[in-house]
Amino acid sequence: MSKVAIITGSAGGLGKGIAKRLGEDGFKIVLHDINKEMLDSTLKEFKDAGVDSIAVVGDVSKREDQFNLVKEAVDAFGQLDVFVNNAGVDVVSPFLEIDENQLNKTFSVNVNGTVFGTQAAADQFIKQDTKGKVINACSIAGHESYEMLGTYSATKHAVRSFTHSASKELAPYNIRVNAYCPGVAGTAMWDRIDEEMVKYYDNMERGDAYKQFVDGISLGRSQEPEDVANLVSFLASDDSDYITGQAIITDGGIVYR
Numbered sequence: 001m002s003k004v005a006i007i008t009g010s011a012g013g014l015g016k017g018i019a020k021r022l023g024e025d026g027f028k029i030v031l032h033d034i035n036k037e038m039l040d041s042t043l044k045e046f047k048d049a050g051v052d053s054i055a056v057v058g059d060v061s062k063r064e065d066q067f068n069l070v071k072e073a074v075d076a077f078g079q080l081d082v083f084v085n086n087a088g089v090d091v092v093s094p095f096l097e098i099d100e101n102q103l104n105k106t107f108s109v110n111v112n113g114t115v116f117g118t119q120a121a122a123d124q125f126i127k128q129d130t131k132g133k134v135i136n137a138c139s140i141a142g143h144e145s146y147e148m149l150g151t152y153s154a155t156k157h158a159v160r161s162f163t164h165s166a167s168k169e170l171a172p173y174n175i176r177v178n179a180y181c182p183g184v185a186g187t188a189m190w191d192r193i194d195e196e197m198v199k200y201y202d203n204m205e206r207g208d209a210y211k212q213f214v215d216g217i218s219l220g221r222s223q224e225p226e227d228v229a230n231l232v233s234f235l236a237s238d239d240s241d242y243i244t245g246q247a248i249i250t251d252g253g254i255v256y257r
């Protein structure tokens with residue numbers, strides 16, 4: 001029987017790339033996003049490509065939505081094997097201007113979302129009494145803290161910490177919890193980061209912030225969703241069964257740990 005994977009925030013960007021790869025790996029795919037229009041069009045693409053898939057609209061920051069997502073997946077496909085906590089949001093702001101709304105929004109999606117997703121997935125894995133894998137979107141910003149990205153960096157450090165503690169608590173249930181830490185991928189997220197960052201520097205134009213980050217990559221190019229999907233595919237596979245509690249960097253050489 002094919003395994004089943006849920007990927008949150010998979011209507012576009014890295015999540016869509018991950019979902020595509022896991023579909024190629026033979027998983028039944030549960031697409032998920034807060035953006036219904038994008039999600040519908042991605043589901044059509046997957047169906048046209050012959051991937052056995054469904055789509056569920058939801059907000060990762062709402063615990064109830066996360067449990068509903070798992071229920072919909074199990075109703076459709078009978079089981080769950082992999083849960084990718086991919087959805088995340090960014091915020092660009094100098095430290096002195098970080099406000100309450102930014103903190104609440106970014107933490108509630110990136111951190112609360114990851115916690116609720118892990119709880120919902122683990123609940124199902126324990127009920128099934130099967131091996132389960134939770135795979136979290138961390139970042140190089142979960143290892144380093146960047147200027148103008150203080151809130152975002154703090155959320156990704158929290159994701160790394162929850163990856164560690166959840167992996168320890170869930171190991172007795174045969175559940176692995178790991179994280180992938182991308183570097184600089186030219187998705188909608190980086191469009192927004194670039195747009196916001198250049199506003200704060202007089203000598204910068206649109207595209208410059210992104211270019212500056214990419215210029216610092218040892219392997220000399222920005223990241224593609226496929227690069228991230230390669231790591232997630234491994235973490236979702238049996239080949240990574242002896243790995244848990246790790247936040248693995250895939251960045252072409254920016255941050256060295």
Ligand SMILES: NC(=O)c1ccc[n+]([C@@H]2O[C@H](COP(=O)([O-])OP(=O)(O)OC[C@H]3O[C@@H](n4cnc5c(N)ncnc54)[C@H](O)[C@@H]3O)[C@@H](O)[C@H]2O)c1
Binds near residue numbers: 182
């Ligand atoms: N792009 C990068 O360079 C990069 C680097 C490191 C880490 N990451 C992380 O990878 C993940 C994916 O990033 P991306 O670049 O594809 O971002 P993106 O903004 O391109 O896509 C994120 C998707 O998540 C969805 N989403 C946002 N809030 C949601 C919510 N509350 N509930 C459900 N869905 C929601 C969006 O609609 C969107 O489709 C994020 O967690 C991000 O922090 C990205």
